[in-house]
Amino acid sequence: MKELVKITNLSKQYNQQEVLKSISFSIKEGELFSILGPNGAGKSTLISLILGLAKADRGEILFDGRKLDSDSIELKSMISVVFQNSILDPDLSVKENLFLRAYFYTNNWKEAKSLAKQKLADVQASHLLNKRYGVLSGGEKRKVDIARALLNTPTLLFLDEPTTGLDISSRADMWQLIHRLKEKYHMTVVLTTHYMEEARDSDNILMLDAGQVMAYDAPETLKQNYHCLTLEDVFLTIIEKGREHYECISL
Incomplete structure (x- = not known):
């Protein structure tokens, strides 16, 4: 597969x-890629x-073969995040939240409404259109958040802890x-999660600790x-790498 991010x-x-110590890796086009690590590992950075929300001190980020920096408006328009x-x-309805944001991409209210309804x-949340966002359940909010992230039909979608706070059934539904x-x-979907079982379907996993690539x-x-x-x-073996001998036990 072609490298999308290098x-x-x-x-x-x-x-x-x-916070990050000279890390190198790549994300291939079309893959599900997971970033794992304890709090403070450097995932958010x-x-x-x-x-493009922060500037690196050293190193390079290539997106689709082109350098990605704070001025890369065209490239950043291909990326979205939940x-x-x-x-x-x-305090706004789902309709108001999505229509307003869709207008930024279409500059046309009729197209904006059509785009928001499509996403x-x-x-599978059309029934939430007229509900106030603040009264939705956790799973419903997450679906609307994803619909918002799809408005620009991204090439690369980041999901930051997408199932945190959801019950088992809602988590399974979210992953489907x-x-x-x-x-x-x-x-291409990039996931950060604390749920190890959610990373098992990934094509590749990056494990960070203290700003370094551990695996x-x-x-x-x-x-x-x-x-x-x-x-x-x-994960435990890597995080506890200071131990010379660690006996793996299936959880």
């Missing part, structure tokens, strides 16, 4: 603390750099939806390389 020797400091904390207005239908949308729009490979390869039965054990 990261080379990327570094970032905040308050003289190196990495995503901010790729989204944040863990929604950016939609809880809401894609996430994500896989369906990925196939429909031929998107980067396919899930099955990681389990084989670390002689573990589960991704949970791989």
